[in-house]
Amino acid sequence: MIAPQLFVEEIRKRGTEFFTGVPDSLLKSFCAYITDSVDAEHHIIAANEGNAVALGCGNYLVTSRIPLVYMQNSGEGNAINPLLSLADEDVYQIPVLLVIGWRGEPGKADEPQHKKQGKVTLSLLEAMGISYQVLSEDKEEIRSQIATAYYCMEKNLSPYALIVRKDLFAEYSLKDSKQPSGTMSREEAIDCIVGKASSAAIFVSTTGMASRELYEIREKNGQSHERDFLTVGCMGHASQIALGIALERKDRQVYCLDGDGATLMHLGGMAIIGSKKPQNYCHIILNNGAHDSVGGQRTVGRDIALVQVALALGYDSVVRVSTKKELEDVLEEKGRGLRCIEVLVKKGNRKDLGRPKSTPIENKHAFMHYIAEETK
Numbered sequence: 001m002i003a004p005q006l007f008v009e010e011i012r013k014r015g016t017e018f019f020t021g022v023p024d025s026l027l028k029s030f031c032a033y034i035t036d037s038v039d040a041e042h043h044i045i046a047a048n049e050g051n052a053v054a055l056g057c058g059n060y061l062v063t064s065r066i067p068l069v070y071m072q073n074s075g076e077g078n079a080i081n082p083l084l085s086l087a088d089e090d091v092y093q094i095p096v097l098l099v100i101g102w103r104g105e106p107g108k109a110d111e112p113q114h115k116k117q118g119k120v121t122l123s124l125l126e127a128m129g130i131s132y133q134v135l136s137e138d139k140e141e142i143r144s145q146i147a148t149a150y151y152c153m154e155k156n157l158s159p160y161a162l163i164v165r166k167d168l169f170a171e172y173s174l175k176d177s178k179q180p181s182g183t184m185s186r187e188e189a190i191d192c193i194v195g196k197a198s199s200a201a202i203f204v205s206t207t208g209m210a211s212r213e214l215y216e217i218r219e220k221n222g223q224s225h226e227r228d229f230l231t232v233g234c235m236g237h238a239s240q241i242a243l244g245i246a247l248e249r250k251d252r253q254v255y256c257l258d259g260d261g262a263t264l265m266h267l268g269g270m271a272i273i274g275s276k277k278p279q280n281y282c283h284i285i286l287n288n289g290a291h292d293s294v295g296g297q298r299t300v301g302r303d304i305a306l307v308q309v310a311l312a313l314g315y316d317s318v319v320r321v322s323t324k325k326e327l328e329d330v331l332e333e334k335g336r337g338l339r340c341i342e343v344l345v346k347k348g349n350r351k352d353l354g355r356p357k358s359t360p361i362e363n364k365h366a367f368m369h370y371i372a373e374e375t376k
């Protein structure tokens with residue numbers, strides 16, 4: 001294992017002073033260390049990985065120093081466009097050091113959504129013409145890998161990737177791990193929403209713990225999972241999956257259980273929801289001010305007025321709640337049209353939280369079968 005301090009110091013020695021990205025569980029210690037050791041002007045947790053590449057490029061344009069952009073390999077997709085049409089050596093020639101967490105590395109056990117991404121992580125870089133190395137566990141070798149990366153970036157003026165395997169970084173805990181305000185856990189809030197919803201309501205839940213919690217709540221209640229679409233991958237898109245469903249099935253109430261990080265990742269989707277105004281759509285944003293599922297790194301979710309954004313984008317009714325009683329009361333109100341309910345929740349999850357026992361394909365079949373039977 002490698003101390004994140006050692007890695008970051010080695011990078012800084014080569015002139016990098018700007019860090020941005022979207023957190024990943026494999027990069028948890030690395031993210032915690034830069035949060036503690038880099039000032040807030042020079043470490044920015046971006047809304048999505050494409051934004052992070054662009055932000056890094058902006059910094060380069062005025063400093064000529066190579067920025068570091070970190071991400072989970074799931075974020076490669078978001079980053080492709082700015083990597084190929086901005087930073088690429090055939091376009092603006094901007095060197096960017098990518099640090100990519102390799103979930104789903106072939107041969108290692110992981111969730112289905114990570115397995116596919118893990119399989120294509122390196123070949124996606126190859127297709128983009130981005131050179132890379134998989135980081136070694138040996139300190140001296142890492143130093144020489146970093147030296148090679150900087151040599152290539154400076155010579156070719158193009159991005160370069162360092163790939164991080166599971167358990168590469170030694171444990172480092174964030175010094176400031178303050179809890180944001182909130183009385184309920186995310187799981188308690190979901191339990192309450194499921195309890196108040198009609199048995200025919202459809203749920204689309206976001207990436208990370210929220211989907212796992214929804215699954216476990218159904219198990220606990222002895223309910224089936226067929227009304228739930230668990231968005232296990234594809235972070236930031238649950239609200240649009242729910243929109244696609246809600247527009248076609250106006251006879252059913254559709255709840256989107258979103259996270260603040262996921263909402264911010266593709267915030268533009270809310271404008272489309274607001275413009276379509278599905279009256280059967282309830283957008284619930286479980287706001288813990290953090291990317292809780294991958295280590296609790298801060299989002300700006302608690303610094304901005306998400307419900308005011310929803311209102312400005314055309315939602316009919318918006319409300320922010322922080323207690324179970326407030327949440328129960330708003331869920332009981334009827335006839336509110338397109339709604340956005342922001343629920344302030346605490347960070348953290350149950351330590352013994354399980355994972356769905358059925359596969360995404362089984363879930364999809366059960367969901368589609370249930371909806372089709374209902375229409376008959």
Ligand SMILES: Cc1ncc(C[n+]2csc(CCOP(=O)(O)OP(=O)(O)O)c2C)c(N)n1
Nearest residue numbers: 074075208235259260261262290291292293
């Ligand atoms: C495109 C992409 N980037 C990053 C990730 C890694 N990831 C999974 S869940 C998560 C955090 C989600 O945060 P939020 O929506 O606020 O929900 P919370 O975990 O706080 O409940 C992240 C960053 C991912 N799955 N996909």
